[in-house]
Amino acid sequence: MGQKWLAILRDYLRSGNEIETPCYLYDRAGLLENIEILKKNFDGIARLFFAVKANTNLNILKLIKEHGIGAEVVSPGEIFVCKKAGFKGSEILYNNVARKKDEIIYALKNGITYFNFESINQAIILAKIAEQMNRRVKVFVRINPGIFPRTHPHLSTGSESSKFGIRMEELPEVAKTIKGLKFIELVGIHCHIGSQILSPKPFIRATTKVGEAIEYFRDNGYAIKYVNLGGGFGIPYRPSENPLNFAPIVKCYRNFKGEYNVEIFLEPGRFFVANAGYILTRVIDKKQRNHLPIYMIDAGMTENPRPALYNAYHHIEPLFEKNGRRFKIRVTGPLCENADEFGVFNLPELNIGEYLLIHNSGAYTRTMASTYNGRPLCAEYLIDSRLRLIRKKQPLRRLIEDE
Structure with missing residues (x-):
């Protein structure tokens, strides 16, 4: 997977721009690379459909459709989203x-x-x-x-x-x-x-x-x-x-x-989008428990429930490279929930406010996200030649507007 998107993101932040965290980031070139891997392998053998449950962002779906991939859905909600993305009924498996x-x-x-x-x-x-x-x-x-x-x-x-x-x-x-x-x-x-x-x-x-x-x-x-x-x-x-x-x-x-x-x-589903997606997050607190340092970050099981549900591993690295010694660090989310843990990682010394990237977050994260603890769903960005907002963070009123 190429690193051009990473350079664009770093340059954007070094230029004094701000991104509210947590948020989802998608590498457009990485997504296209995954599409080509599958198309090349199964050309003349199979017709490809994207399992929409992995990621329902309209911009992602449109990009997948543009490359001749159909959609596999499991609900009227996913049918609705796919139709909005331009899929015909004949291109959808239910x-x-x-x-x-x-x-x-x-x-x-x-x-x-x-x-x-x-x-x-x-x-x-x-x-x-x-x-x-x-x-x-x-x-x-x-x-x-x-x-x-x-x-x-x-x-x-x-x-x-x-x-x-x-x-x-x-x-x-x-x-x-x-x-x-x-x-x-x-x-x-x-x-x-x-x-x-x-x-x-x-x-x-x-x-x-x-x-x-x-x-x-x-x-x-x-x-x-x-x-x-x-x-x-x-x-x-x-x-x-x-x-x-x-x-x-x-x-x-x-x-x-x-x-x-x-x-x-x-x-x-996963193969198309997982490794083309990341969660950008920041350290918001630091603690010590049982001789193990804790970095508490602003992303949690509301943004990525997979570690809590499946004991899943998602690699975590600082956004900006840091030389020097690394330590075993326990990384947790900020929710009032004991299951809100990401695991133990070898990380450098970081200050409160510094950025981290949670890898392989393009599939089964935003589609499984929740507003638990009253946390609105966060923003999504697509990175190609620039950083582009493709879904806004939910405003607080969305938490009660259906009541």
């Missing part, structure tokens, strides 16, 4: 564990082409509403392959105990039920095994189960044309971690596409 009737109606009114379903009940509800609206809907059945990838348990969505998908032994009942539903057409298999996976092996193993599902449904008279193999491509959050090796995955997917004669969809 996947979700379970939907209410009004959510299905909203999606159909907005021209969504592809739906998944993860239970027989959901297929029946979708078919009834499609009939009421006189719309024939293309659907994917999401299978649960019973695979646990090496990731955090909360990020594993393909294991046997996971709430996601339909178990392989339930496929006969699915095939029988779908035959009686006239307004939905089963055209594809969906399988997403989890998130933040850094080994190719789970992705490859999952294709075996998907292949079994294709063969079963084709043997029972269904023309399976598409396969959505999900996302889950991880990034190195720790300096010691190695990046995901795409080569075995690409080879497997190419062979799979040829063997089963299907069009493959992929829906990465």
